[in-house]
Amino acid sequence: MPQPAEIDAAYRHACRMEIEALKPGNVHRFADGHRMSAQQFLDSAEVSAGAVCHPGWPVGRRVLDAIRMTREAVGTNTNLGIVLLCAPLATAAEAGGNDLQGELAAVLGAMDDRDAEDVFSAITLAAPGGLGEAANDVAEPPRVPLLVAMREAAERDMIARQYVSDFADIFSGGLAAYRTAEAVGETGMWPTVFTYLHFLSRFPDSHVARKHGVERAEEIRLEAASVAGQLGEIAAEPERLRLLVDFDRRLKAENINPGTSADLTVATVFAERLNFVLHNSQVSA
Template sequence: MGLPRQKLAAAYQSACRAEIEALKPGNVHVFADGHRMSAQQFLDSAQASSRPLTDTALPVGRRILEAVQATRETVGVNTNLGILLLSAPLVAAAEADGDLRENLGKVLRAMTMDDAGAVFAAIVLASPGGLGSAETHDVREAPAVPLLEAMREASQRDMIARQYVTDFADVFGTGLDAYEAAVARGETDMWPVVAAYMAFLTAFPDSHVARKHGIAIADAVRQQASAVKTRLDQTAGEEARISQLLAFDAELKARHINPGTSADLTVACLLVHSLRSELACG
């Protein structure tokens, strides 16, 4: 057997809490709210969504839909669609014995047309910022293909869809590598989380920014983040590092730029780290 429901829920909530407690420029965190959302709403969303997300009686797609519904009922806004899309397959994978990523691949490839319909409904209900129509596999229409095929079509423009067709390659690679490297060099508290977030933000144009503002601005933010990360890596004192991050945070929020996909990927990275640790102990 894999992990019991109680441990799955605890790992999920812990990942969400650690992400919101880290200073992630442009995103919502305990240092500064933003985008008409508060850090407390994200914490409340994690609590509300954990029950359906870890319900072993539900297929993965239905878990995502019911978790979005629970979030809506609790906070009234979309705080966690991307988090749920990434977390649900990981949680399901951790319910079985064996290697987490190998199990994840099995979960993703087993998703059905019913899963696609539930996920499409969840996306429409959440109404994520910048959601437009698509020429193929529009979420406002009934799915014509299984979920993995729909995700494959979207994977060139959406980093979360890309995870579905690569067995979460960027989560297990870019994010987890940065997180574990930070831990290995002695970083503590929020700093390994910041390292994972900045790794995502500097490696790819953020999908959420691209949807709302266009790919040119998303890539400009990526380049700006790279410059901030370089300065951050050269700064020793915690107060000075926090000051640099807060300045970048304020600038992005003044421009209404929210790298939400990078934050969602960060939660997934933290969840993988936690699930692997629990599985190793079990």
């Protein structure tokens, strides 16, 4: 069984690695953007960790308390998607074992009406302008179970899609992209960068689609695929950084923020670290 402190540390690590990585269009340590700073995201991770990783709490309470703490600390929506993805993962990790996705499926299947109430309250509090309205009128008590609401939104929102697919896009594509990068010798921020570009190039980003339309999101997806291909052929880090910085500036000049791809990246790094913790807890036991 992993210790609560190990799960907490894994969450903080994932949030920090995402901010350390140069993710074009998103906030990162190389450049702020969209009226938000990298420090706000780091502060959000610090204040939300206690709720996201609180032992024994149900998913809904973790999500709602984490968003309340974030709003109090930074006054804006920096991490709703991150919390929605990471709270079930943290809950699943508490069960131990060597099948994190299997435990996650059990956690998602066991969510009840209180979880739905708390999650929709968190969405209302964060005011993200997208996920909640697509699935349900979040100003009212939820009329349907949480997974039903997520299923209604799944075609339009990649985070909702994870709830009804047992996080398939993270456990298959995201982890594969991260591990492939490590296997070919990528270190530092680069496995996280390649994970982000995997999501951005594989799917039209949900946040971009809501703000700028599906056609523009698809154009960004194709451009991300081109950048990812070029990046894999460049060895020198200064050239890599120039390529990413150029893409980053162009996206931010249009106020394009692929926030969903960033959220999925955090969840992937979190899942990778949790798998490591679970394996090593078993070995040490």
